[in-house]
Amino acid sequence: MSASPPPAPDDSPPQVIDAAGDAAFRDAARATRLDPDHPWIGGYVDYEWRHLRHILATYGFALRGRRVLEFGANIGASAIVMSHLGAQVQAVDVSERWLGLARLNALRHGHMGIGWHTVNARDGLPFADGAFDLINCNSVLEYVSPADLPAVRDELDRVLAPGGHLLVTGTSSRLWPREVHSGRWLVNYLPRRVDRWIFGRAVERGLRPWALRAGRWAAYENLDAQDGGRRLLAARRAIGADTPSLRAMVALGALLRIGPGLLAHNLSCALRKR
Numbered sequence: 001m002s003a004s005p006p007p008a009p010d011d012s013p014p015q016v017i018d019a020a021g022d023a024a025f026r027d028a029a030r031a032t033r034l035d036p037d038h039p040w041i042g043g044y045v046d047y048e049w050r051h052l053r054h055i056l057a058t059y060g061f062a063l064r065g066r067r068v069l070e071f072g073a074n075i076g077a078s079a080i081v082m083s084h085l086g087a088q089v090q091a092v093d094v095s096e097r098w099l100g101l102a103r104l105n106a107l108r109h110g111h112m113g114i115g116w117h118t119v120n121a122r123d124g125l126p127f128a129d130g131a132f133d134l135i136n137c138n139s140v141l142e143y144v145s146p147a148d149l150p151a152v153r154d155e156l157d158r159v160l161a162p163g164g165h166l167l168v169t170g171t172s173s174r175l176w177p178r179e180v181h182s183g184r185w186l187v188n189y190l191p192r193r194v195d196r197w198i199f200g201r202a203v204e205r206g207l208r209p210w211a212l213r214a215g216r217w218a219a220y221e222n223l224d225a226q227d228g229g230r231r232l233l234a235a236r237r238a239i240g241a242d243t244p245s246l247r248a249m250v251a252l253g254a255l256l257r258i259g260p261g262l263l264a265h266n267l268s269c270a271l272r273k274r
Helices: 019-031 044-058 077-084 096-108 149-159 192-198 209-213 215-219 230-238 244-256
Strands: 067-071 088-093 115-118 132-138 160-172 266-272
Touching (some): 019 096, 044 132, 044 230, 067 077, 077 088, 077 096, 088 096, 096 115, 132 149, 149 160, 149 215, 209 215, 209 266, 230 244, 230 266
Parallel strands (some): 088 115, 132 160
Antiparallel strands (some): 160 266
């Protein structure tokens, strides 16, 4: 396996550079009934480049040479962006289907140094204690069952080094009436036991915000609470997501002395392990 290319300048996004890898990615996506040109499939790396790098920069998370875990790899977009910024990236997901696409996505972008692991964190992660300086959780924790979440929190705490950071973004909140990913109204307020009666199957729910400040994570420093949400607001401005409702949440979060990202419909927070 060849190493990743040298980190590119911050203004140079990841590019598709491997034609054979691109063809393989497209074929694999179509084989699983996915559109390789859809913004959340073939275009997801571009999306993450326009968003994640600004969030990382705003919080001062310089990635060059840093050890990073992408928890919930999905199509591999965040892992590819962080590798492009110079990080040493390991990525995990419970789905071999998604990891297969993620590997091909990395191949076509020329980032072959990322480690990919099919694993359920409740059963343990294949990494040493304190193995990572940053753990990125992008739109994943809401898919962890409530029964498994305490074990997952403990395992992520185990592999995060003291002084390391946990970044949570794009996580649907159960406080809001509309579930972000599915678009269903009021499902966040329904007990899970009614799913099969109403929908015929289990459906998505948001994550309760206090789950991010429970267990061992309760002792982590909330960077957003420390600065009254200024960095969060700066990050949202950088990605074009500054809205009146966001500014209101920042003001309310500062008043309550909690991270304003915990009040949003898409939960976000930057935590530092003591």
